[in-house]
Amino acid sequence: MGAIRQAYMMWKSLRLPWRKDVLAGVDLEGNLYFERSVRSAVRTRRHVLYKKNITVAEYNDQIIPIQWQAWMRHTRSQPPTIQELLHDVERRRRMAENVYRLATRETSQASAVAGPETVDTAQNSRSQPPTTTSRTSAPGESFEPEGWIPASANRAATRSNKKDKN
Numbered sequence: 001m002g003a004i005r006q007a008y009m010m011w012k013s014l015r016l017p018w019r020k021d022v023l024a025g026v027d028l029e030g031n032l033y034f035e036r037s038v039r040s041a042v043r044t045r046r047h048v049l050y051k052k053n054i055t056v057a058e059y060n061d062q063i064i065p066i067q068w069q070a071w072m073r074h075t076r077s078q079p080p081t082i083q084e085l086l087h088d089v090e091r092r093r094r095m096a097e098n099v100y101r102l103a104t105r106e107t108s109q110a111s112a113v114a115g116p117e118t119v120d121t122a123q124n125s126r127s128q129p130p131t132t133t134s135r136t137s138a139p140g141e142s143f144e145p146e147g148w149i150p151a152s153a154n155r156a157a158t159r160s161n162k163k164d165k166n
Helices: 003-012 066-072 082-114 116-127 152-165
Strands: 021-026 032-036 045-049
Touching: 003 021, 032 066, 045 066, 066 082
Parallel strands: none
Antiparallel strands: 021 032, 032 045
């Protein structure tokens, strides 16, 4: 970050009496997070200014890091630091790498247990298009509902009999 940008960020983060929005921090994507003190409210209002313009339809929870989501919802009192965000990115990278390693280990163990015949057919099925297979039907697939016509005369007669008994 350049010196001018850093000075601007420091200026925006000062809590001056005339300033409505105070800069709380920035995430790794460049989104700016602000906090606004409202006299009539019990707690402060928090909002984000996205670096790129997004529409409501494009919004999802993955745009904002989970640490900033917690701060926005007042679950945590202090905004996250850049080091904390970098640590989380590294943790996610390691997690994805471990998942990949486990998946490859499980597939290799499954192929070793199944034997060479299963491995050959699995490899052949990937290289050749699938052949037509017969489809078995499930128990509920042949069910067709019958038509139902309410008997309005019987219903009216039942109601009148109930009134007579009371």
